[in-house]
Amino acid sequence: MEPNVVSSEMKELFMPFSKGPRACLGKSLAIMELKLITAALLRSYEIGLSPTATEDCMTMTDHFLVLPKGGKCELIFSPAARVETVATDVR
Ligand code: HEM
16 A cells, blocks of 8 residues: 555544544644644654564554554654754844
8 A cells, every 4th residue: 555545444443533423522723732732743753663563563453443463663862963953144
C-alpha cells in the first residue's frame, strides 16, 4: 500500500474517540493539542527509528485500538540542533 493513503478499512479500524451520540465531546480540542505536542516534539528533537525495531514488530494489529504487533513503538529522540531566529525590524 502507498504510504499516507488512508483506506476505508483503516478508517473503520481507528476510532479512538468512539462514534455516535456518546462519542467524545473533546475530540477537536484533543486533536489540536496532539498536533501542538507533535509540532513541539518535532521542533525540539530529531526522531529516528531504533535499530531494534523491525517492520514485523511495527505491523498494525487490531485491539479495538490499533497497536503495533511488537507492543511498542521504538523511537530514538536526540536533541535537535538549535536554529536561532533573529528578530528583524520591519518599520
Ligand atoms: C486523546 C484524547 C482523548 C481520547 C482518546 C478520548 C476518547 C473518548 C472516548 C472513546 C469517549 C467515549 C466513551 C464512551 O463510549 O462512553 C469519550 C467521551 C468523552 N470525552 Fe473524550 N477523549 C479524549 C480527550 C477528551 C478531551 C480533551 C475532552 C474535554 C476537554 C474530552 C471530553 C469527553 C466527554 C465530555 C465525553 C463524554 C461524551 C458523552 O458521554 O456524551 N475528551 N472520549
